[in-house]
Amino acid sequence: MGEGGGSSSTTTSPVGFIKKHYQGWKDFWADRFAFLDNYTRFAVREERLPPWSSADVEKFIAEDPVYGPTLKTAREAAKYATIGGAIGAVSTAAFAWKYSRSPHGAALSFGAGAVFGMTFGQEFANHWLQLYRLDTLTAQTKFMEWWEEKSEGR
Template identity: 70%
Template sequence: MEESADSSASFFRRHWEGYKEFWKDRFSILDNYSRFVKRDTPLPSWSDSDVEEFIASDPVHGTTLKTAREAAKFSAVGSVIGAVSTAGFAWKYSRSLHGAALSFGAGAVFGWTFGQEIASHGLQLYRLDTMSAQVKFLEWWEKKTDGRF
């Protein structure tokens, strides 16, 4: 009986390791950020003026980062519009507080998604490498705060 328990544990362990490897491959992009997230001391907060300084100093990645920040504003506006409109409809037709609250949350998520899609097409984000612009900004900020400029 113990042998069958060991073989079933190894069966599950093998599948679990394969499952972890599968998702590790799919989310390998997160390795770009790991050196900024897994630091001994976290990076200090930055302000909008710091981001504007980076945008002015880097003509390639700065413009990409500026466009990505504009896209985030589209998403935020879409989220607010989606949340308020769906919660309003739910309240108008059902007078259910929990239904309006759930509609508010779902509308925020859907609105964020639609806002991001509108920004992606309107600002042509599919042509830009926004991840490398964000990583370049974090490298720049790390150098600046460590006094390596």
């Protein structure tokens, strides 16, 4: 078979197809979750950052005129979510207990109600506090950078 006789270079092996497909899938999801790279330098470290208190957060809020108010609003939204979770957990567990008298059903309702209530509370806070207008991710990252500098004595 000389030239033009069958060319095996155009056929791909199944392993090559799988690797190519996997790489495309990996690139797709890496692009969708690229915002997680903002936290990598804080989460993957030789030494952990020391814990901070509410007073430290309040100090950052007072010092930073750009990202401080945004962080304060994000912390307030977390309170809405927590309250929503508590209300959802207790009310659904009470409802399940009232009508079924099943301990495992009440426990499952408690957990599901907490998740649904937190979701509802966060959505309520998102609209009430207009979080969609704020860049809370950057504010949290700026706080982490501030805390890193402060804890390392810079």
